[in-house]
Amino acid sequence: MSIFDTLMAYERDTQALGQIAGRLGWDQETMMPRGAAPQRGEEMAAIEAVLHARRSSPQVAEWLAEAEAPDAVGAAQLREIKRAHERSVKVPADLARRLAQVTSEAQGKWAAARGDEDVAAFLPVLQEVVALKREEGQALAAGGDVYDAMIEDYEHGTSAAEIAATFDAMRPGLVDLRARVLDRPAQKTLEGSFDEGAQMKLTRKLAKAFGYDMSHGRVDKAVHPFSSGSGLDVRITTRTSAQDPFNCFYSTIHEVGHAAYEQGISRDYLLTPLGRGVSMGVHESQSRIYENQIGRSAAFTSWLYGEMRDSFGDFGIASADEFYKAVNTVHKGYIRTEADELQYNLHIMLRFDLERALMADDLEVGDLEAAWNDRFEADFGYSVDKPSNGCLQDVHWSVGLFGYFPTYTLGNVYAGCLNQKMRKDLPDLDSELASGNTSSATQWLRQNLQQHGGLRSPIETIERAAGTAPSPAPLMSYLEEKFTGLYGL
Structure with a gap:
C-alpha cells in the first residue's frame, strides 16, 4: 500500500x-x-x-x-x-x-x-x-484566546468575536419583533392530556416521513433528546410529556435532521474524517430547517393536524389554520428546546455570554446560578422559578461542551440561507408538504449539502448549497414575514 x-x-x-x-x-x-x-x-x-x-x-x-x-x-x-x-x-x-x-x-x-x-x-x-x-x-x-480554541472543536474557521458581531446584529430585530408579537392577543394552545404511547407511535411515523432510515437507526427516550452516531448506525432520542406532545414531535423532527445528515453522507466516506457532519453549525442547520422551515410550515402542519386527530381524536383545535398558530405560538417559557423560533436565539445568546465568561475566568462557577437568573430576567422580563428551568436545564456544560452553544444560532442563520435557496429551487414544495411528503425538501438537502460530509469547510459548505455567503438577513426576513402573518402585525 x-x-x-x-x-x-x-x-x-x-x-x-x-x-x-x-x-x-x-x-x-x-x-x-x-x-x-x-x-x-x-x-x-x-x-x-x-x-x-x-x-x-x-x-x-x-x-x-x-x-x-x-x-x-x-x-x-x-x-x-x-x-x-x-x-x-x-x-x-x-x-x-x-x-x-x-x-x-x-x-x-x-x-x-x-x-x-x-x-x-x-x-x-x-x-x-x-x-x-x-x-x-x-x-x-x-x-x-481560550474560548476561540474551544469553538474550533465545533465550528472551525470562526471566532467568538465574529459570533458576537452576528448576535449583536440579530438581537435588536428579534427583541423588536417579539415585543410587537407579545403586544397582540395570545394564540390558542393545546390543552388536555395526550397518551404518551400514542405520541411515540406518531413520532416514529414522523421520523420516517422525514426520511429517517430505521434500518440504520432507532428512536428511544432520554432526559435530553440527542442524535448519536454516523454512517450505518445513527440513533436518535426524544422525550414525551402528557401535556405537551409538540415537545415529543418537534424534538424528534429536530433530531431526525441531525440523523438524516449523517445518514445522507456519501458511503465512500464511511469511517473516514469526511464521513461525518462538517461542523455543529452546519449540523444544526439541518435539524433546524427540518424542525422549523419544513416542520412548522403552514403546509406541513395541515397534514400533521390530520395525523393528530387520527391519533388523539378531537383535541380542542378546530381547524388546520388554528393548529398552525398553536404550533407556532410565541409564549413565555424557560426551556431552550421548547422555545418558539422567535425567542430561541435569545436563549443561545445568554448561554454564549455566560460560558465565554466562565472560560475567561470572569465568572466563577459558584456565581453561575445568580448570573443566569439575573441575565434571564433582563432578557425575558420574568424570573426563573426553579433550577431545572434555569442553569440546570441543559446537559452541555456537564459533559464539557463549551463552545457548542453558539453553533445553535449559527445553524439557524445557515438554515435561513438554505431555506431561501430551497424555496427558489422548489416552487411547488408546499403542495407536497401539505400531503406529508417531505421528499423533495429532504432530497434537495441531501443532494446539495448532506452527501458531502466534511469535504469542505463549514462556510464553503453553506455557500455552495445556498448560493450565497452566510448572513442572518434571510433568517430575519423569514421570521418577520412568518410572525407578521401569524399575528396580523
Whole structure:
C-alpha cells in the first residue's frame, strides 16, 4: 500500500473506535443503570486514552509528511487528519483521559441534581469540569484566546468575536419583533392530556416521513433528546410529556435532521474524517430547517393536524389554520428546546455570554446560578422559578461542551440561507408538504449539502448549497414575514 493508503487504514480504525465511544455515550443516556456511572466513567476514560494516543501518535505526523493525496477528496482527508493530529498533540494524554472520566461522571450528577432541583449538588463537579476545560483550552490556544480554541472543536474557521458581531446584529430585530408579537392577543394552545404511547407511535411515523432510515437507526427516550452516531448506525432520542406532545414531535423532527445528515453522507466516506457532519453549525442547520422551515410550515402542519386527530381524536383545535398558530405560538417559557423560533436565539445568546465568561475566568462557577437568573430576567422580563428551568436545564456544560452553544444560532442563520435557496429551487414544495411528503425538501438537502460530509469547510459548505455567503438577513426576513402573518402585525 502507499503511505496514503496506510494512513487511511489507520484512520479507519481510529474512527471505528470513536464510534464505539459514541455508542457508550448513547447507552449511558438511554439504558445504562444509574449505579453503573462510576465504572462507565473509567470505561470512557480508557477508550479516550486509546483514541488520544492514536490521534497524537508521532507515526501519524510521519505519514502526513510523506503521504500524497491521489485526488481532491484525498487532500481533504489529509487536511482533516492533520487538523485533528495538531489539536491532539497540544493536549496532554492525562488531561484527555481525566476529562473523559470526569465528564462521564458529571453527566449522571447533573441528571440527579436536575431531578432534585439542587444546584449545590452539581456545582462541585461542574467546578472540576470547568477547571479541566480551561486547562485544555489554554493548551489548545497556545497563548491565544481560550474560548476561540474551544469553538474550533465545533465550528472551525470562526471566532467568538465574529459570533458576537452576528448576535449583536440579530438581537435588536428579534427583541423588536417579539415585543410587537407579545403586544397582540395570545394564540390558542393545546390543552388536555395526550397518551404518551400514542405520541411515540406518531413520532416514529414522523421520523420516517422525514426520511429517517430505521434500518440504520432507532428512536428511544432520554432526559435530553440527542442524535448519536454516523454512517450505518445513527440513533436518535426524544422525550414525551402528557401535556405537551409538540415537545415529543418537534424534538424528534429536530433530531431526525441531525440523523438524516449523517445518514445522507456519501458511503465512500464511511469511517473516514469526511464521513461525518462538517461542523455543529452546519449540523444544526439541518435539524433546524427540518424542525422549523419544513416542520412548522403552514403546509406541513395541515397534514400533521390530520395525523393528530387520527391519533388523539378531537383535541380542542378546530381547524388546520388554528393548529398552525398553536404550533407556532410565541409564549413565555424557560426551556431552550421548547422555545418558539422567535425567542430561541435569545436563549443561545445568554448561554454564549455566560460560558465565554466562565472560560475567561470572569465568572466563577459558584456565581453561575445568580448570573443566569439575573441575565434571564433582563432578557425575558420574568424570573426563573426553579433550577431545572434555569442553569440546570441543559446537559452541555456537564459533559464539557463549551463552545457548542453558539453553533445553535449559527445553524439557524445557515438554515435561513438554505431555506431561501430551497424555496427558489422548489416552487411547488408546499403542495407536497401539505400531503406529508417531505421528499423533495429532504432530497434537495441531501443532494446539495448532506452527501458531502466534511469535504469542505463549514462556510464553503453553506455557500455552495445556498448560493450565497452566510448572513442572518434571510433568517430575519423569514421570521418577520412568518410572525407578521401569524399575528396580523
